[in-house]
Amino acid sequence: MTEQTNENHIDITGLDKAKVLKTLIDHANCMALSDDASLLATMQPPVEIETVRAYIEKDGLTVDYILGKPIKVDLTGDSFDPWLYDRDHGQGRAQQAIDILKAPHEDVDK
Template sequence: MSEQMVSIKGFDKAKVLAALYNGARAQGAGFIHYDPTPMGEEEARELLQGATYFDYLKGRVMKVDLSGDEIDPWGYDRDNGDGAVAEIVAALRHTDDVNPEEVELRHKEGTRDAAIYVEEHVDDMTHSTVPIVKLGLGDLAHLIKPKIKEVLDETDEDA
């Protein structure tokens, strides 16, 4: 995982949030709230009025704090791919576009990979053998399965 902070000094934080959101993937139970629609600057600006730390947004895993001039990429990169924050910020710097082709592709590929994994495990039930609890998705399968089908059908059409 990336350990080096990523500078966002001089960037409009609404653009940074929108670009990171647009590059993030859905995963796990987040598929229940997954929305494939890209985020624009205005929506991001509204969200930043209420918070600067984002764990999940519309089912997409974020794990970012935008309160300063640097982002610790550890959580975002852990779930969205090593170097993802740096690559997305570099794309934003280069294009000034919150959803350039490389960011959109990162989102689609990551979401498809996560959907395949969830599809394989969606009927797993939660198991507890103290001191370890293995959380399954079986209790949420009826909510997750339609979303997984939607993601996989959409990506099959794009292929």
């Protein structure tokens, strides 16, 4: 099966899928039912990379919600469609997150 790419897809060729998912989680807004839950969600530290790897091992790379955050991406290929992620978090938000991941810096695991 050939991966269908689209000009709107975000290229993640060569990137560690766990780091891609961690970045998307860290840049996502929590969808909480109450103001108190929303406040608590914004106070959460970034998710640990080990937690993300365990999630992938258990549930795979087609992601709906994690930690109350709508991620809604399929990371099984070398690119993904950001439409649903951007719908929930703001236009261009997925690309911004991946650009940050791709930018040279010391340690993305923190």
